[in-house]
Amino acid sequence: MADVMNVGVNLEAFSQAINAIQALRSSVTRVFDSLKDGMKNKETLEGREKAFITEFQDNLQSVNRDLNELERLSTLVGRPSESHPLHNSGLLSLDPVQDKTPLYSQLLQAYKWSNKLQYHAGLASSLLNQQSLKRSANQMGTSAKRRPKVQPSTLALPTQYVDDVISRIGRMFPDMSIELFRPNGTSAVLLVTLGKVLKAIVVMRSLFIDRTIVRGYHENVYSEDGKLDIWSKSNYQAFQKVTDHATTALLHYQLPQMPDVVVRSFMTWLRSYIKLFQTPCQRCGKYLQEGLPPTWRDFRTLEAFHDTCRQ
Amino acid sequence: MGVTCVCQVPVAEGKSVQQTVDMLHKKLEQLGAIKQGNFWVDCETYHATGNATGQPSKLLYVMHNSETPLSSMALFEGGPGLTADANFDVLMVKLKSHFQNAKGHKVESRGTRYRYCDFLVKIGTVAMSSSARGISVEVEYCACVIPGDCWNLMKEFMQSFLGSSTPELPAVFTNKAEGLYTPVDCMDTMSQYLELFGKVRKQQVLPGSGVR
Numbered sequence: 001m002a003d004v005m006n007v008g009v010n011l012e013a014f015s016q017a018i019n020a021i022q023a024l025r026s027s028v029t030r031v032f033d034s035l036k037d038g039m040k041n042k043e044t045l046e047g048r049e050k051a052f053i054t055e056f057q058d059n060l061q062s063v064n065r066d067l068n069e070l071e072r073l074s075t076l077v078g079r080p081s082e083s084h085p086l087h088n089s090g091l092l093s094l095d096p097v098q099d100k101t102p103l104y105s106q107l108l109q110a111y112k113w114s115n116k117l118q119y120h121a122g123l124a125s126s127l128l129n130q131q132s133l134k135r136s137a138n139q140m141g142t143s144a145k146r147r148p149k150v151q152p153s154t155l156a157l158p159t160q161y162v163d164d165v166i167s168r169i170g171r172m173f174p175d176m177s178i179e180l181f182r183p184n185g186t187s188a189v190l191l192v193t194l195g196k197v198l199k200a201i202v203v204m205r206s207l208f209i210d211r212t213i214v215r216g217y218h219e220n221v222y223s224e225d226g227k228l229d230i231w232s233k234s235n236y237q238a239f240q241k242v243t244d245h246a247t248t249a250l251l252h253y254q255l256p257q258m259p260d261v262v263v264r265s266f267m268t269w270l271r272s273y274i275k276l277f278q279t280p281c282q283r284c285g286k287y288l289q290e291g292l293p294p295t296w297r298d299f300r301t302l303e304a305f306h307d308t309c310r311q
Numbered sequence: 312m313g314v315t316c317v318c319q320v321p322v323a324e325g326k327s328v329q330q331t332v333d334m335l336h337k338k339l340e341q342l343g344a345i346k347q348g349n350f351w352v353d354c355e356t357y358h359a360t361g362n363a364t365g366q367p368s369k370l371l372y373v374m375h376n377s378e379t380p381l382s383s384m385a386l387f388e389g390g391p392g393l394t395a396d397a398n399f400d401v402l403m404v405k406l407k408s409h410f411q412n413a414k415g416h417k418v419e420s421r422g423t424r425y426r427y428c429d430f431l432v433k434i435g436t437v438a439m440s441s442s443a444r445g446i447s448v449e450v451e452y453c454a455c456v457i458p459g460d461c462w463n464l465m466k467e468f469m470q471s472f473l474g475s476s477t478p479e480l481p482a483v484f485t486n487k488a489e490g491l492y493t494p495v496d497c498m499d500t501m502s503q504y505l506e507l508f509g510k511v512r513k514q515q516v517l518p519g520s521g522v523r
Contacts, residue, residue: 196456196457196460196492196494197455197457197460216454216455216456217456217494218312218456218494235453236429236453236454237428237429237454238428238429238454239454275460276460277454277455277457277460277461277464278460278461278463278464280463286467287463287464287467288464288467288468290343290428291343291427291428291429291430291468292428292429293461293464
């Protein structure tokens with residue numbers, strides 16, 4: 001018999017115990033069989049009863065014997081090692097029907113995948129946190145109780161301040177006029193007219209630029225009920241492209257602590273479109289590429305490029 | 312409603328009017344333009360009657376354009392013009408005593424209309440009393456309304472399919488009192504067509520140029 005301490009399960013005692021279980025099962029079956037068969041045919045009633053009782057007693061004693069043997073063996077079998085690494089999920093692997101229910105292998109794959117995902121998400125968040133890209137007021141991370149309630153005040157600016165900032169920026173550029181409307185509550189909607197080239201509608205959320213749409217100078221900016229139409233696209237592909245670039249620009253110019261600097265940079269960038277049709281592309285030297293003028297303006301140098309020519 | 316430039320393309324050597332027009336269509340389709348229907352521009356001439364002696368009677372031109380089908384434009388050569396609705400023709404009939412229609416002088420240009428990105432190109436055969444006299448090409452850049460801004464851009468586009476027949480900046484823009492940087496209106500287009508029709512009238516009849 002192997003040493004119980006070294007080997008978690010005593011294999012020989014295990015097999016003997018299995019045999020003992022089989023013996024016990026068969027003796028229990030004998031008991032119920034004899035009960036089912038009832039009394040055997042003998043000459044007298046007493047003889048029949050005696051034979052029946054003797055048989056019954058024999059069967060019960062054999063059951064008792066087998067049970068004792070099983071108990072003795074079970075103490076020898078020992079417990080499986082406590083340091084079982086698989087715990088409850090490992091039990092799934094013990095009775096597999098691999099073709100129809102490949103549960104355990106699927107479980108392992110799911111765990112591996114979720115661990116990898118967690119790892120990559122950790123890497124991504126550490127990289128993204130290097131650049132502060134937040135456009136909302138929600139504080140991430142620790143609960144509000146531990147951290148003092150610091151809501152960025154730039155999201156709840158008084159409307160008068162917003163009006164002042166916008167009018168100051170409007171005066172900065174002589175060829176650009178900015179009109180401020182408030183058709184829906186406190187959010188400002190600006191109508192920027194740039195020379196005789198384009199009209200841009202800029203929807204703001206306090207001093208943050210939310211959305212912009214650019215149309216030609218001669219296109220209609222008002223909808224049928226007289227309000228500013230902030231949704232329909234321009235009829236011309238050139239201005240549709242400029243709208244896309246303006247949306248990229250408002251995502252590029254970001255500084256949550258100083259939104260008026262952001263608005264000023266955006267307006268400076270937009271102003272470079274005053275020569276939309278006059279400037280050739282800096283890269284290819286031509287005016288037209290697939291029928292479009294150079295619609296891209298570099299964010300730092302404000303040079304004109306075709307959308308397909310930009311680096 | 313954008314900046315338009317109307318020019319005349321000479322008929323290619325040894326080819327008929329229709330063949331030159333087909334060549335232009337092919338070039339445009341190679342560029343990637345899409346056909347978008349037909350267009351027509353016509354011009355009727357009226358003599359002003361009852362003039363003081365010795366002075367040549369002023370000619371009034373009444374023009375129509377399929378781009379603005381509900382309008383009529385009336386202009387004097389090099390002089391003022393007006394835009395009215397389609398009933399203006401009926402009014403001219405009523406003014407028979409002052410303006411007489413010179414029936415044989417009606418000129419019109421008919422052809423196909425192509426769209427390429429923000430450009431509209433119209434290639435038409437200029438015909439006077441059912442005989443083809445020449446080819447007119449109108450290029451409109453719809454996105455811009457200031458001729459001074461987009462002239463270079465339009466020239467580059469016209470060079471890509473007209474080659475050497477690319478015109479210079481139309482005189483109607485340079486002659487404007489306010490300069491090149493004022494917005495265009497439909498009268499500018501009509502004046503250019505009028506100029507072209509005038510040139511075509513003075514030309515000789517092209518040999519073998521019956522409209523097919």
